[in-house]
Amino acid sequence: MRSKTAKKLIKVLLAIAFWAVVWEAASFLISDNLKMFLPSPVIVVNTFFRLFGKSTFWAAVFYSFLRVFEGFALGVVCGIIAGILTGRLKAFDIILSPAMQVIRAVPVVSFIILAFLFIRVDILPIVVCMFMVMPIVWQTVNDELVGFDKGINEMAEVFKVKGFKKLLFVTVPTVSDAVISTILSGAGLAWKSGIATEVLCAPAVSIGKSLLKAKNLLNFDEVYAFTLTVIILSMVFEFLLKYLYSRRKARRIGNG
Amino acid sequence: MVDFKNVDFSYGEKAVIKDLSFTVASGKNLLLFGPSGCGKTTVARLIMGLEKPDSGVISAPDNVSVVFQEDRLIDNISVLKNITLPLCKEKYAFAKQLLAEFGLCDIAGKYPPSLSGGMKRRVAIIRAAAYGGDVIILDEPFNGIDKENINTTVAILNREYTDKGKSIILISHNKKDAEYFGADILELG
Numbered sequence: 001m002r003s004k005t006a007k008k009l010i011k012v013l014l015a016i017a018f019w020a021v022v023w024e025a026a027s028f029l030i031s032d033n034l035k036m037f038l039p040s041p042v043i044v045v046n047t048f049f050r051l052f053g054k055s056t057f058w059a060a061v062f063y064s065f066l067r068v069f070e071g072f073a074l075g076v077v078c079g080i081i082a083g084i085l086t087g088r089l090k091a092f093d094i095i096l097s098p099a100m101q102v103i104r105a106v107p108v109v110s111f112i113i114l115a116f117l118f119i120r121v122d123i124l125p126i127v128v129c130m131f132m133v134m135p136i137v138w139q140t141v142n143d144e145l146v147g148f149d150k151g152i153n154e155m156a157e158v159f160k161v162k163g164f165k166k167l168l169f170v171t172v173p174t175v176s177d178a179v180i181s182t183i184l185s186g187a188g189l190a191w192k193s194g195i196a197t198e199v200l201c202a203p204a205v206s207i208g209k210s211l212l213k214a215k216n217l218l219n220f221d222e223v224y225a226f227t228l229t230v231i232i233l234s235m236v237f238e239f240l241l242k243y244l245y246s247r248r249k250a251r252r253i254g255n256g
Numbered sequence: 257m258v259d260f261k262n263v264d265f266s267y268g269e270k271a272v273i274k275d276l277s278f279t280v281a282s283g284k285n286l287l288l289f290g291p292s293g294c295g296k297t298t299v300a301r302l303i304m305g306l307e308k309p310d311s312g313v314i315s316a317p318d319n320v321s322v323v324f325q326e327d328r329l330i331d332n333i334s335v336l337k338n339i340t341l342p343l344c345k346e347k348y349a350f351a352k353q354l355l356a357e358f359g360l361c362d363i364a365g366k367y368p369p370s371l372s373g374g375m376k377r378r379v380a381i382i383r384a385a386a387y388g389g390d391v392i393i394l395d396e397p398f399n400g401i402d403k404e405n406i407n408t409t410v411a412i413l414n415r416e417y418t419d420k421g422k423s424i425i426l427i428s429h430n431k432k433d434a435e436y437f438g439a440d441i442l443e444l445g
Contacts, residue, residue, distance in 0.1 A: 155328040158304050158320065159342030159387055169341055173332030 039221040048225040057210070064125075064207040065233060068194035071129020075190065076183055079134040083141020097142070104135035112197050122204065125197040132193040133186040140182040144175035180245050187241055191234035257282050258303055258391060258423065263312030265298060272298050276312070278442055282390070283421040285439035289431055294445025296427045297325060300393045303425065321389035323397045325427075327380040329368040336364040339383045351386040358382060358408060373400040381409055385416055392417055395427045410436040 020041045027040040039047075051057040082100065085092035103111075112128055119127055148171070156162075156170045198208020207226055214222035258280040265273040272295040280286045288296040301307045303316045329338050339351045355361050358378050368376055377400050384392055392413065398406050414437060417424050424437050434441050 151324065151326055151328050152330060154304075154306055155322075155324065157306070158322050159383075160319075161342050165341075169333055169337065170330060173330050176332055 036218060037220055039224065043221050044224040044228065047221040048228055051222070051225055051229070056205075059205050060207050060210050061229065061233065063203075063205045064195065064198060064230075065237075067123075067125040067198070067203075067206070068129055068190050068237075071126040071194055072133055072187060072190040074126065075130040075133025075186065076137050078130065079137025080141050080179070082134065082138040083145065086138070087142040087145025093142075096138075100135045100138050103131055104139070108132060108193050108196060109200070112200050116201055121201040124201050125194045125203065125206070125208070128197040129190045129194045132189050136186055136189070137179065137182055140179050141175065144178050145171070149174055184238065184241055184245065187238045188234055191230060191237065195230050257315065257317070258286075258425065259313075259315040260299075260302075261313040261315075263302065263314060264310045265295070265302060265307065266310055273302075273309075273444075276444075280391075280423050280425060280440075282423060283418070285418060285424040285426065285434075285437040287426045287428060287431070287434035287437075287439040287441045288444060289428065289434075289441055290444035292429075296444055297395055299444070300395055300425065300427060303391070303393060317390040319389040321384045321387045321392040323380050323384045323392070323394045325395040325399075327368070327376040329376055329379060329383075331368050334365050334367055335360070335371070335379050338368065338379060339386055342383070342387050347386060347388075351382065354382045354386055354412065357412060358405070374402065374405065377401050378405060378409070381413075385412060388416075389422075391423045391425060393425045393427070396429070397426070398428075398433070406436075413437070 023038075023041045027035065027038045030038055082092075082096055086096050086100075087093075108128065111131060112124070115124055115127055115131075152170060152174055156166050161170055195208050195211070198206040199212050200208075202209040202212055207230060211223060211226045214220070214226060260276050260278050263273055263276045264271070276295075276299070278286070288299055290296055298307065300322070302309060302314055304320050304322060305316070329335075330341075333341070336351070336355070339355070340348050343351060352361075352364070355364055358381075360375065360378060360382070363371060363375060363379075368379070371379070377397070381394075381397060384394075394413075397409065401409065413424060416422075418437060424439065426433060426437060426439055428434075431441060433439075
C-alpha cells in the first residue's frame with residue numbers, strides 16, 4: 001500500500017518536473033521583450049516564497065478562502081434544500097426547476113457583471129460561488145430523489161419506516177454517494193468562480209485584487225505566484241474533502 | 257389470516273392473475289409454486305399492499321414481514337442498523353439474539369457492500385424475523401445460502417412463526433421447500 005502511494009507520488013513529481021522543464025525552456029527561448037510575461041518557474045517559485053513573508057499575502061489568502069468556503073457551503077446547503085423540495089413536491093418542481101436551469105446556464109462572467117449592480121463587492125464572491133455550486137448540487141439531489149430506488153422505497157413501506165426516520169436512515173444514506181461526489185466536483189468550481197469574481201470586482205483584501213494589482217503593475221511573476229497559490233488552495237480544499245469522504249467509504253466497503 | 261377471493265390482476269394489458277382464491281389460516285403455512293412469470297411474486301406484492309387488485313377481495317394483516325427476492329439492504333448504514341431500522345427499541349435485544357443465532361455477531365458493525373451474498377441474504381432474513389408480524393413472506397429465501405444456514409433459518413422461522421400460530425408464505429421454484437415449514441402447496445400458472 002505504502003509503495004503504491006510512493007509510486008504515485010513519484011509519477012506526479014516526474015510530471016511536475018517535466019512541465020517545469022518545458023516552462024523553463026519556453027521562458028529561456030522567448031524573446032527578451034516578452035520575458036516579463038513568462039518568467040521562469042524558478043523566479044515564480046522565489047516570488048511565491050517571498051510572498052509568504054508578507055502579512056498582506058496571508059490576509060488575502062485568509063479572506064479569499066473564507067469567501068470561497070462560505071459560498072461553497074451556502075451553495076451546498078441551498079442546493080440540497082432546493083433538491084429536496086423539487087424532488088418531493090410538484091409545486092416546487094414547477095416553480096424552482098426552471099430557475100435552477102437558468103442559473104446553471106448563465107455564464108459566470110455575465111452573472112458577476114449583473115450581480116455587481118446589486119451586491120456589495122466584499123460579499124459578491126460568496127454569492128457567485130453559491131450560485132455556481134447550488135444548481136449542480138440541486139440537480140443531483142433532485143435526480144436522485146426522483147429516480148429513488150423503488151425496491152428500497154417498498155422495503156421502507158412494508159416495514160413501516162416513515163417520516164424523519166425514513167429520511168435519516170433510508171433516503172439520505174441511499175442518495176448520499178451521488179450527492180457527495182457532486183459536492184466534491186463543485187469545490188473546484190467554487191474556487192474558479194470565486195477568484196474570477198474577486199478579479200472583476202476587487203474586494204479590499206483578496207487574492208483576486210492582488211492578482212489584478214500585480215497585472216496592472218506588470219509584475220507577472222506575482223501574477224503567476226498568486227495563480228499558483230489559488231491552485232494549491234483549491235487542491236488542498238478538494239483533497240481534504242476527498243480524504244474525509246474516502247475514509248467514510250473505506251469504513252463501509254472495507255472490513256467495517 | 258390471508259384470504260384471496262376471486263382476485264384478478266394485470267400489468268397493463270397482460271393478465272398475471274385470473275380469478276385466484278385461496279386462504280391461509282393463522283398458524284398454517286403456504287408454498288406458492290410455479291414457473292417464472294406465473295405471478296408468485298405478484299401475489300406476495302398484493303398481500304403486502306404494494307399492488308391493488310383489478311377486482312376481487314384481499315384480506316391480509318396490517319403487519320406483514322418480508323424477505324424480498326433481492327436483499328434490499330441499505331449500503332450506507334451498518335448491518336445492525338439495517339436490521340433494527342423497522343424495530344422499536346424493545347426489540348433491539350431480540351435482533352441481536354437472532355444475529356447471534358445465525359453466527360453473525362461479528363458483522364453487526366459492518367456495511368452491506370463488504371458482505372458476501374449469503375451473508376446479505378441472512379441479514380435480510382434476520383431483519384424480517386426480528387420485525388415479526390402475523391405473516392412473513394419469504395421470496396426465494398434460500399438463494400445463496402448453504403445447507404447448514406438453511407437449517408438454522410428454518411428452525412428460527414418455525415420457532416418464531418409456525419409455533420406461535422403465525423403464518424409463513426414461501427415462494428419457491430422448489431416444491432420440496434414446502435417440507436421445511438410443513439406448508440400446503442398452491443401451484444400457480
